[in-house]
Amino acid sequence: MTDQFVALDIEATAMDPARGEIVEVALVVFDEQGERERFSSLVRPRARLSLDIATLTGIDPAELGAAPAWPEVAPTVRRLVAGRGIVGQSVAYDLGMVEAAGVLLPNRVYDTYQLATLLLHDLPAYTLGGIAVALGETPEPGHRALADALTTSRVFRRLLERIDAFDPATLELLAATTRTGGMAEADLFARAAARRPTGPLFAVGDGASGPHEMAFLTPRERPESLRLTGAKGGIEPTRVAAAFAPDGPLSRTVDGYERRPQQEQMSLAVTRTLGRDERLLVEAGTGTGKSLAYLLPAALHAIAKGETVVVSTNTLALQDQLYRKDLPDLRDALGGGEAASPFAAAVVKGRSNYLCLRQWFAWLRQPLLDPAEARLKAKILAWLGQTETGDRAELRLAPDEEFAWRHVAEEEGRCVASRCVFQQRNQCFLYRARRRAEAAHLVIVNHALLLSDVMAGSRILPEYEHLVVDEAHHLEDQATNQFGYAVAERDLEEFAGSVLRRDGAVLGGSLATIAAFLGRAAGDDA
Ligand code: SF4
Structure with missing residues (x-):
C-alpha cells in the first residue's frame, strides 16, 4: 500500500449528495513527514448558495460566479487522489459529493472520526477541532475546505503515531478485530505491525490473549482508607461565604462565575445542617448553582472530619457531569490543584459499567465472527492499556457495540470476587472504584446504586454519616424499582x-x- 495519503474536504450547497452541489474542494497530499502538495478551489454551482451555508463557511456567493465549474476542477482532483489513501473527517459525506459529481473513487478510505473513537478516549466531542486539540494540534481557523483538509492531515499523522506506539502483538489483534469489524482502518494496524522487527526476540505475549493479561496480573497498590481526624464542631459559615465572594476562590476557578445570593444561602444552610447532623430539604430553582452550593460545604466538612460524604444524583450522565465539571473547579478552589489539595473524590457506578477483566480475557480468546463485537474488541484493546477506571463512559460506542458490551460487563451472580485473581491483585476495575471510594472525601453515586447499597446491607459503599441527594424527586421512582416487585x-x-x-x-x-x-x-x- 502507498505511504502517501490525501486529505479531502468538500463544501457544498446541501448535505444530501442527490440535491447538493460542490462549491469548494480542498486536497492536501501528505506522508508521515508532512505536507507534500495542496490544492483548493471554489467551484461554480448551478444553483445559488443558501444563506446558511454562506454563513457557516464564510464563502461569498459573489466569488462563486467567477470560479471554475466542476468539470474544470475534476481532473486535478483525479490526479491528486490517484493511488493514495483518502483521509477525511466523517468522510462518507465528502466521498458521496465527489462521486455524485462523477468522480469515482476506488481508493482506500480512512476516517479520522472512526479512528479517533478507537484511539482516543473520553473526549468531550469527537469533532475535527476536538480531536485536533486532544492530539496537541491547533485546528486551522474557519470552516473552509482547505482549513479542514489541513487540520485533517495533521490529525491523521498524529493518529498514525498513536498506532505506531502499540506493541506488535496488540497491533496484530487490532488489525484482525478491525478487519472483521469492516473497518478500512485495519490496513493501518497491519501496516504498522508489518514494519516491526519479527522473530522470537521481539515477540510479546502469546498472540491469543495479547500482552495485557500479564500486565493485569501484577499486584497494584491499594489506597489508604480515610481516617477520622477527631475534629469537633462544624465548618465556620464565614469560610463558606468567603468562598462565594466576588473575589473569592470560586470566582477564580469557575468559568463565568457570578455571585448568586440563593446559591450562597443554600450553601450556608447545607453548612449548618452538616455541622448539626440535621436534615435539610431544599428546592433550588434553575440557575441557583445548587451543585457547588452543596459540594463546597460537603467537601470542607469531609476534609475537616476525615470522613466520607456521599452525593447521589439521578443518572450516570449527571454523575459524570459532577465528577468531570464541578469537582475539578471545586478542587482548584479548595487547594490550588490536585497536588496541593488533601481533597479526594471518587465516582462509583453499577457493576455493569465496568469492564470485567476475567470476562474480557475469556471473550478475547473467542473467535471473531460478529462485526459489532469485533469493533468493540478493537476499542477495548486500544483503551485497556490507558484506562484507569475501566468505565465504559470513556468509550465512544455505537449502539450495536453498546449491545455487545454485555460480553465484558460483570453482572450480579457471575463474579466470585474472593476467587478472582484480578480482584486479589487490586486490578479489577469494579473493586478498585470501590476502594477509591473508601479513600475519598466525596463519593458520587447514582440513586440506583445508592439503593442497591441499602439492599446489599451497605456492602457496596464506604461507611458514611452524611448523604446529599440531588435530583431527589427521582428517588421515589428508583426506590419503587429497587424495593418493589411486580406480579401480573x-x-x-x-x-x-x-x-x-x-x-x-x-x-x-x-x-x-x-x-x-x-x-x-x-x-x-x-
Ligand atoms: S472480581 Fe469480579 S468483576 Fe472483578 S475482574 Fe473478577 S470477576 Fe470480574
Missing part, C-alpha cells in the same frame, strides 16, 4: 391453579375463592 394477574391465577391441581380434591376454601375471583377478573378484562 395471570401469574397469580396460574399459581393458584397449580396449587389447586396439586391438592387435587380441594374445591372449596380460600384458594378456590381466589381462583374464582381471578378467573372473573380475567373475564372482565377480556
